[in-house]
Amino acid sequence: xxxxxxxPDEVIKKIAAGEVVERPYSVVKExxxxxLDAKAQNINVYIEEGGLGxxxxxxxxxxxxxxxxxxxxxxxxxxxxxxxxxxxYLESFGFRGEAxxxxxxxxxxxxxxxxxxxxNGYELIAHAGEVINxxxxxxxxxTVVTVSDLxxxxxxxxxxxxxxxxxxxxxxxFIEKIAILYPGVKFTLFIxxxxxxxxxxxxxxxxxxxxxxxxxxxxxxxxxxxxGEGFFIKGGIALPPAGKPHRKLQxxxxxxxxxxxxxxxxxxxxAYESLLPNGLKPLVFLEVVVPGTWVDVNVxxxxxxxxxxxxxxxxxxxxxxxxxxxxxxxxxxxxSFSP
Ligand code: ADP
Ligand code: MG
Numbered sequence: 001x002x003x004x005x006x007x008p009d010e011v012i013k014k015i016a017a018g019e020v021v022e023r024p025y026s027v028v029k030e031x032x033x034x035x036l037d038a039k040a041q042n043i044n045v046y047i048e049e050g051g052l053g054x055x056x057x058x059x060x061x062x063x064x065x066x067x068x069x070x071x072x073x074x075x076x077x078x079x080x081x082x083x084x085x086x087x088x089y090l091e092s093f094g095f096r097g098e099a100x101x102x103x104x105x106x107x108x109x110x111x112x113x114x115x116x117x118x119x120n121g122y123e124l125i126a127h128a129g130e131v132i133n134x135x136x137x138x139x140x141x142x143t144v145v146t147v148s149d150l151x152x153x154x155x156x157x158x159x160x161x162x163x164x165x166x167x168x169x170x171x172x173x174f175i176e177k178i179a180i181l182y183p184g185v186k187f188t189l190f191i192x193x194x195x196x197x198x199x200x201x202x203x204x205x206x207x208x209x210x211x212x213x214x215x216x217x218x219x220x221x222x223x224x225x226x227x228g229e230g231f232f233i234k235g236g237i238a239l240p241p242a243g244k245p246h247r248k249l250q251x252x253x254x255x256x257x258x259x260x261x262x263x264x265x266x267x268x269x270x271a272y273e274s275l276l277p278n279g280l281k282p283l284v285f286l287e288v289v290v291p292g293t294w295v296d297v298n299v300x301x302x303x304x305x306x307x308x309x310x311x312x313x314x315x316x317x318x319x320x321x322x323x324x325x326x327x328x329x330x331x332x333x334x335x336s337f338s339p
Contacts, residue, residue: 013105013129014154016075020102023161024051024150025170027103031145032178033093034100035059036185037080038143041201046190047171050164052150060142063115066122069134072111073126075101088292093257095298100145105129106157107150113143128153172197177251177258180208180285209236213249213283221325223286227317230291235284237322239329240272243280251285254295254306263311264288264318271322275330288318 007015021027028045035043038061046056064072071077078097081087087095103109104126114121121139125132151158161167168191179187179199186201199208210217219242223235235251252264264286272282296307308314 010105010128013101016098017102017105017154018157020098021106021150024055024167025174027051027055027107027147027150028057028171029174030099030103031055031057031147032175032187034145035061035143036178036182037092037094038062040142040185042186042188044188044190045171045175047168048192050161050167051171052158052161052164052167053148055147055150056144058142058144060140063121063141063143064111064113065115065118066113066134069111069113069122069124070131072100073104073109073124073129073131077101087296087298090255090292090297101129103147103150106154107152108148110146110148111143112137112139112146114139114141116141173248174258176208176212180205180212180251181253181256181258181287183208206236209285213238213242215242215283221329223322223325225321227321230289231294231317232289233318233321234287234289237268237285237325238283240275240326241277241280243272243276243282245279245281247281249283250281253287255289255292255297256287257297257306259306260304261306261308263308263315267315267318268322271319271326273323275326286318288314290314 020030024047028047028051032043032045035057038059040059040061042060044058046054048054074097076097078094080092081090081095100111105128108127110123110125112121112123120136122134123137124134172189172191175187175189175197179185183199183203183205184201185199187197187199188195189197206217206220206222210220215238219239220236221239223233223237225233227233247265250265252259252261254261268282268284268286276282290308294309296309
């Protein structure tokens with residue numbers, strides 16, 4: 001009979017990392033979300049070799065004090081929640097305290113941070129999750145996380161990755177989407193040393209959206225509707241016949257978090273039913289805000305999906321309001337053409 005034994009720590013680490021850190025894009029997402037949680041106003045992202053060579057995320061947020069720097073790398077250590085019920089009132093992306101732990105387990109990581117009021121920052125270096133050094137460094141206020149040699153100790157994971165170009169494309173799409181969701185924050189993305197995207201950080205959401213879709217402002221309908229107590233939808237949708245043969249430029253967000261949502265996707269598809277030429281998918285940026293108790297964000301390790309408690313209500317309310325908006329817009333444009 002095989003005996004039940006506890007796995008060695010380094011195996012536990014790699015298994016945990018496998019769930020959170022699927023690919024370079026997941027690292028960028030976790031680090032950028034940490035920067036947003038730290039109330040950064042400027043976030044710079046640098047990618048080399050599709051993120052396998054190097055990923056740097058630099059912010060001007062609140063920082064991590066040097067006493068706490070080593071704790072940031074531990075599993076289930078977080079400054080963001082203290083009890084399970086806090087999940088219902090979550091105002092941060094993070095809550096598991098697993099991202100830095102997981103990323104560190106499969107890379108060589110440096111976390112430099114300087115909090116307001118301190119004369120210097122501190123840099124923590126770890127390889128495969130083992131702390132190697134903690135030293136004082138000169139730096140601006142904020143945090144710089146550098147992840148090098150991602151998956152150097154999990155060669156199988158590395159082998160399955162798509163090309164650097166695919167990864168860079170995915171990362172760019174993510175940065176553009178999150179910049180639209182947080183138009184007050186300035187995001188800049190550098191790929192292999194070249195600046196390829198920058199948002200202005202001046203709340204100009206409509207401009208970012210038209211740029212993302214390659215459309216004129218006149219082709220967009222903006223959304224801002226209260227559907228109930230604590231229940232809002234915001235964002236923008238493209239007027240037919242503008243659409244795309246794929247869904248890559250669709251953006252869904254729930255309570256300020258980018259998500260994939262089958263129910264929202266279906267609500268939008270059904271709202272556009274018969275209004276778009278065959279084969280085209282709607283261009284939509286839909287931000288849904290609901291009371292924390294209506295939604296469970298804790299259903300997916302990478303938090304890419306959320307679960308609504310009452311899916312039917314969300315579906316019907318969203319579909320109805322968007323359908324009405326589209327039909328009204330169509331009718332008024334028809335009227336303006338008639339003599
Ligand atoms: P979580 O975000 O779920 O708390 P992480 O592993 O991503 O877990 O981060 C652990 C902790 O490290 C955070 O709770 C936060 O206190 C701190 N931290 C991480 N990144 C930053 C950052 N860019 N600025 C300030 N603090 C950070
Ligand atoms: Mg986090």
